[in-house]
Each structure stands twice: as structure tokens, then as C-alpha cells.
Amino acid sequence: MSPAPAAAPCPHEDPGLQPERTVLSWGRTMMAFCTAAAVHLRWLPTHGGFVLVLFGLSLSLAGGIYVSQRIRYARAALGVAGEKLAPDAISVMTTAGACMLLGVLGITAMLFF
Amino acid sequence: MSHPEDPGERRRDALSHRLLRGGTEPDPRFTLANERTFLAWIRTSLAFLAGGIAIEAFTGDLFDLPVRKFLVIVLLLLGMLLSAGAAVRWLNVERSMRHRAPLPLPLIAPLVAVGGAIASGVLVVVVLTR
Numbered sequence: 001m002s003p004a005p006a007a008a009p010c011p012h013e014d015p016g017l018q019p020e021r022t023v024l025s026w027g028r029t030m031m032a033f034c035t036a037a038a039v040h041l042r043w044l045p046t047h048g049g050f051v052l053v054l055f056g057l058s059l060s061l062a063g064g065i066y067v068s069q070r071i072r073y074a075r076a077a078l079g080v081a082g083e084k085l086a087p088d089a090i091s092v093m094t095t096a097g098a099c100m101l102l103g104v105l106g107i108t109a110m111l112f113f
Numbered sequence: 114m115s116h117p118e119d120p121g122e123r124r125r126d127a128l129s130h131r132l133l134r135g136g137t138e139p140d141p142r143f144t145l146a147n148e149r150t151f152l153a154w155i156r157t158s159l160a161f162l163a164g165g166i167a168i169e170a171f172t173g174d175l176f177d178l179p180v181r182k183f184l185v186i187v188l189l190l191l192g193m194l195l196s197a198g199a200a201v202r203w204l205n206v207e208r209s210m211r212h213r214a215p216l217p218l219p220l221i222a223p224l225v226a227v228g229g230a231i232a233s234g235v236l237v238v239v240v241l242t243r
Contacts, residue, residue, distance in 0.1 A: 016142065018141070019145065021149065022149055025148075025152045026152060028152070028156065029152045029156055029159075032159045032160070033159065035163060036162060036166075039166050039167055039170070042166065042170035042171070043166060043169065043170060046169075046170075076141075076145055079141045079144075083140075083141060084138055084141065085141030085144050086126070086138070087125070087129050087133060087144050087147075087148075087207050088129075089129035089132055089133070090126055090128050092148065092151055092200060092203050093128065095152075095155055096151075096155065096196045096197065096199055097200075099155060099158050099162065099192065099195075099196030100197055102192075103162055103189045103190065103193030104193065106162060106165065106166060106185075107186055107189050107190070110186065110189070111182075
């Protein structure tokens, strides 16, 4: 019987596991976007097809977070290992902007559709 | 002031270069902690947005249309303000850390308290006067 392959070494030595905690936090946010997308579908019978824009936006955000998780972890782990990490302004501003857009589209759907 | 040839500076994207001028990169653990706090506020904002939609979707038999509309718009506006406030706070905290300055007070915390109290107050009044 061949021995089990050795686990890949952890790229950082932070006992506080900051990169892992941050990636998990993004994962929880992804699930919150999925939940928001599902709740938006409840408006479909009363507000029509416009609601699909809100559904699509929420789901796209969740998908964007999902596909970037591996890169995000590598970036954070290498940053902690090298003691230098650039702030992720693009992800932060995109997420906040998408939430504001969801609010604007929700109010539009409520008032005009 | 950071040197333009600093390797850490070169790793930064154009948006963070524009938003976060000067100072030095803080401890990466603090940068990640700031990001997690931002995400916690974003999830709170999403809870307000989803709550507004749920009120419209599930309380048709309970509230009249004007009350429903008011509650939904208040909750959606709160969600929007919270997400904008979360981004501004992330930026202010990141700037403070780069310049070794005291961290700013969280102004979005009283916003959640006041907004939540208004929405809850309206709900209590409407339920009691039905």
C-alpha cells in the first residue's frame, strides 16, 4: 500500500490564521448574497421580470466571490508570510457598490414595477 | 511617505494607489482584520436589504400597502447607507493605519441603532392600532 501523499505545507506561520479567517468571512458574505438572491425571487409574482436583474446581480456577486477565493487566500497567506500585504480596494469597493445598486434597484422595483 | 520603488507599493492596484496615498503599509494582520470588519458590515447591510424585500413579499395580509412601502423603503435605504458607510469606514481605518493615527469612531453603528429603532417603532404602532 502506497503511503498517503503529504499535505501541502501552510504558506504562512500565523498562529491567528488570519488568511483563513478572512477567506471564511468572504465565504459567509457569498452565502449572504445567495440568500439575498433567493429572497429577491419572492418578488417575481408581484413585480415581474425586472426582479431578475436583482436576482442576477446578487448571484453574480456570489459567483465572483466564489471564483476568487483561491487567489484571495494565496494573496493573503503570502502577504502575511512576507509581512507586506496591499489592501484589496477593488473587492471592497465592488462589493459595497453592488449592495448600493441592489438597494437602488429594489426601491425602483417597489415604486415603478 | 512611501517610496515609489518600494516593492509593496508596486503590488498595490491602481485603485488603492489612488485611494490610499502616503504612509506605510500596516501589519498585514490589521489589513485583513479591517477587511473582515467591512464584510461584517456588508452582511448587516444585506440583512437589511433582504429584510425589506421579505416584508414586501410576506406581509401582504398584515400591513396596508402604504405602510409596507414605507417600511421597505426605510429598510432598503438603511441597507444602502450601511454599505456606503462600510466602504467609507474601511477606507478611513486603512488611511489611519497607514499614517499611524488613531482609528475613527464607527458612525454607522448609531445609524443601525436609529434606523432599526424607527422601523421597529413603526411596526409596533401599526400592529397595536390595527
